[in-house]
Amino acid sequence: DVKVTQSSRYLVKRTGEKVFLECVQDMDHENMFWYRQDPGLGLRLIYFSYDVKMKEKGDIPEGYSVSREKKERFSLILESASTNQTSMYLCASSFLAGGGDTQYFGPGTRLTVL
Amino acid sequence: QKEVEQNSGPLSVPEGAIASLNCTYSDRGSQSFFWYRQYSGKSPELIMFIYSNGDKEDGRFTAQLNKASQYVSLLIRDSQPSDSATYLCAVKEAAGGGADGLTFGKGTHLIIQP
Numbered sequence: 001d002v003k004v005t006q007s008s009r010y011l012v013k014r015t016g017e018k019v020f021l022e023c024v025q026d027m028d029h030e031n032m033f034w035y036r037q038d039p040g041l042g043l044r045l046i047y048f049s050y051d052v053k054m055k056e057k058g059d060i061p062e063g064y065s066v067s068r069e070k071k072e073r074f075s076l077i078l079e080s081a082s083t084n085q086t087s088m089y090l091c092a093s094s095f096l097a098g099g100g101d102t103q104y105f106g107p108g109t110r111l112t113v114l
Numbered sequence: 115q116k117e118v119e120q121n122s123g124p125l126s127v128p129e130g131a132i133a134s135l136n137c138t139y140s141d142r143g144s145q146s147f148f149w150y151r152q153y154s155g156k157s158p159e160l161i162m163f164i165y166s167n168g169d170k171e172d173g174r175f176t177a178q179l180n181k182a183s184q185y186v187s188l189l190i191r192d193s194q195p196s197d198s199a200t201y202l203c204a205v206k207e208a209a210g211g212g213a214d215g216l217t218f219g220k221g222t223h224l225i226i227q228p
Contacts, residue, residue, distance in 0.1 A: 033215055043158070043202065045215035058215050090157055102148070103216060105157040 003027070004093050004106035012112045019078040021109050023091030032074035033092040033103060034058075034066065043090065049074055081113045116141040118205050120219035128227050133190040135222050137203030140184070146206040147179055148216065149188045151199045158202055161188070193226045200224070 007022035023032065033048040035058075045058030047066040055066050063085060067075045074093075078085055088110050092103040117140040127133040135149075146165055150158035164170045164177040164186070176189040186205075190197055200223050204216040 035215075035218075040220070042220035043204075043216075043218040045217075048215050059217075102160055102163060104160070108157045 004091055004104055006089075006091055006106040006109050008109050009107060010110050010112075012114065013078075013081050014114055015082060017078075017081045017113075019081050019111070019113075021076040021078075021089055021091075021111070023074045023076070023093075023106055024072055025074075025093040025104075025106075026072065027093065027095070027104075028071065029093035029095045029104075030071075031094045031103075032068065033094070034064075034074065034076045035090045035092065036060070036087040037090055037108075038087050046076065083113050085111065086113045087111060116144070116205065116207070116217045118203055118217050118219035120201075120203050120222045122220060123223040124225050125222055126225045126227055127193050129193060129195060131193055133193045133197065133224055133226070135188040135190075135201050135203075135224065137186045137188075137219055138184055139186070139203075139205045139217075141205070141207060141217075142181075142184065143207050144184075144205045147177070147186045148204040148206070149175075149177060149186075150202040150204060150218075152202055152221065153199045161201075190224075195226045195228050198224060198226045 004025045034046040035043045037043045049068040065077045091106040094103040119138045148163045149161045152158045162177045164179045170177045174191045178187045200221040202221045203219040
């Protein structure tokens, strides 16, 4: 089974803090993604990566950065957390095969910024 | 801007009946279409994907795609209370290849009444 894990299920941070969200997948997938999910807005893509050290902006990259130093690990960084970044953060990974670019999601990190 | 539209519901269906979930998308270049199920407090899990016009069946689930009308649907036969969840339609531009994030609809909340 594909397994995508995220470092924390719940996280509480203060405004202005630097926040790191970690994601690890164990299936040697090339592609990894970070989304946030908010009530009434749905899932929105923040950043994705198709290879080590490669990154692409998604639809809402402002206020975020990412790091992919190893194939299995993709980190989302909030340089200076703000209250409007309170959200559920979901990591996903995928590979290209007969099933297409099917994305598998981790359990999510619910971040609260006070 | 790519948009994916779904009726938010709730859609209430009696147990044993057919549940019909609909999705429209704005980008004619979209090539890959996915249905995810999300239980409350959990991350999305893939139900089906479809690339070609027509129907695709997997157990009690049937996905239908009409690219001319830019319309995707999911039918759930013999609905069970365990099918009660939010169903997310997701669309990807690349034809199965190339990493790219998914554009999600906001989801339809389905309730199966015993």
